[in-house]
Amino acid sequence: MQVKTFRAPTMEKALAQVKKELGPDAIILSSGKVMSSSGESQFEVSAALDRQPQSTPPPPPAPPAAESISAEVKGDIREIKSFLSLLISSKDHFTQLQMKEPRPGVAELYHSLLVRGFDEKQIYILLNRAASDLNGEAGDAARLFDAFCSQMFSSMRFSRPFRGISNSSGSPAVFSFVGPTGVGKTTTLAKIAAYLKFKRQLDIGIISLDTYRIGAVDQLRTYANILEVPFSVAQSKSEFDKAQKDFSHFDLILVDTTGRNFLNREHVRQLSSIFENGRKTGHFLVLSAAAKDEDLRQTILHFKAMELHSLIFTKIDETIHHGCMLNQLLRFDYPLAFMGTGQRVPEDIEQASQKRILSFLLPVRSQNT
Numbered sequence: 001m002q003v004k005t006f007r008a009p010t011m012e013k014a015l016a017q018v019k020k021e022l023g024p025d026a027i028i029l030s031s032g033k034v035m036s037s038s039g040e041s042q043f044e045v046s047a048a049l050d051r052q053p054q055s056t057p058p059p060p061p062a063p064p065a066a067e068s069i070s071a072e073v074k075g076d077i078r079e080i081k082s083f084l085s086l087l088i089s090s091k092d093h094f095t096q097l098q099m100k101e102p103r104p105g106v107a108e109l110y111h112s113l114l115v116r117g118f119d120e121k122q123i124y125i126l127l128n129r130a131a132s133d134l135n136g137e138a139g140d141a142a143r144l145f146d147a148f149c150s151q152m153f154s155s156m157r158f159s160r161p162f163r164g165i166s167n168s169s170g171s172p173a174v175f176s177f178v179g180p181t182g183v184g185k186t187t188t189l190a191k192i193a194a195y196l197k198f199k200r201q202l203d204i205g206i207i208s209l210d211t212y213r214i215g216a217v218d219q220l221r222t223y224a225n226i227l228e229v230p231f232s233v234a235q236s237k238s239e240f241d242k243a244q245k246d247f248s249h250f251d252l253i254l255v256d257t258t259g260r261n262f263l264n265r266e267h268v269r270q271l272s273s274i275f276e277n278g279r280k281t282g283h284f285l286v287l288s289a290a291a292k293d294e295d296l297r298q299t300i301l302h303f304k305a306m307e308l309h310s311l312i313f314t315k316i317d318e319t320i321h322h323g324c325m326l327n328q329l330l331r332f333d334y335p336l337a338f339m340g341t342g343q344r345v346p347e348d349i350e351q352a353s354q355k356r357i358l359s360f361l362l363p364v365r366s367q368n369t
Contacts, residue, residue: 117323194346205247314340
């Protein structure tokens with residue numbers, strides 16, 4: 001395999017060098033922005049041309065016994081196989097997508113999404129689908145971006161969890177706020193409680209299960225006093241069941257939970273056991289938009305056993321790379337319900353929407369129009 005690296009002031013010129021020297025059959029291995037020795041910003045593209053005759057690959061080793069592979073590992077293996085199949089089946093199309101006219105904006109869009117934290121696999125899939133939507137027609141970067149967004153939103157869901165809840169709904173709906181430590185579960189609960197009480201005019205009760213973190217109960221009690229809503233603390237399942245019974249005449253019950261290291265499966269199991277054999281509960285998984293992509297993925301996987309209702313992302317204002325958040329909405333089938341946009345209570349929270357998600361990508365669009 002012949003591998004070469006090309007540099008140019010723009011991605012278009014770098015790809016033109018690739019096409020000129022290696023031809024249209026070249027395969028893009030990587031692309032990115034680098035600094036030259038003179039301190040100028042340049043685009044670097046590594047490409048390869050495989051002129052070796054293909055040989056029959058040796059048979060793969062026998063897989064280990066099925067019973068020795070966990071369900072999570074099996075899921076990862078299926079995902080890898082699926083992606084490899086996709087790479088093989090669409091390699092030629094993707095090469096044309098990057099290197100041939102009339103799509104000069106593909107490389108820039110790809111790179112812009114990548115530096116914002118988007119998963120490379122997700123970009124690859126969505127750009128291929130976007131190109132298919134255009135049916136090979138000539139178009140500018142704006143049309144490609146619009147097609148990309150259309151494909152992205154077709155894979156995302158949004159939730160309105162309190163729709164249909166009213167003063168005459170009978171038995172109270174119960175929603176808990178779960179997630180790792182430090183993501184702002186208690187503050188998020190207070191913001192939503194204020195919205196439900198003052199905007200929706202609902203009677204709500206608040207229960208705290210967070211007796212692990214110092215000051216957590218006092219913080220939530222303060223919020224409850226300000227909102228003038230009843231508040232209870234439960235240190236066990238029996239106390240939690242009693243608190244729900246005491247609040248059975250309300251429209252809705254919000255439950256704060258302990259923030260701990262939930263990469264430890266035992267912590268998740270202990271929390272889940274508190275809700276067993278009780279009222280049906282909608283679990284909000286609260287996550288930080290500023291967290292690392294793999295940490296978010298692993299946290300969601302660990303909470304899957306709790307049958308999550310939807311996701312809430314906080315700290316939207318604390319990152320300029322929202323791709324890690326959007327990756328989870330593309331990877332998993334959980335809808336997005338709310339986004340925390342600051343520390344003010346109750347102002348800094350908003351319902352999730354396509355329009356808001358699009359605002360995270362508008363800098364990409366402006367760069368490519």
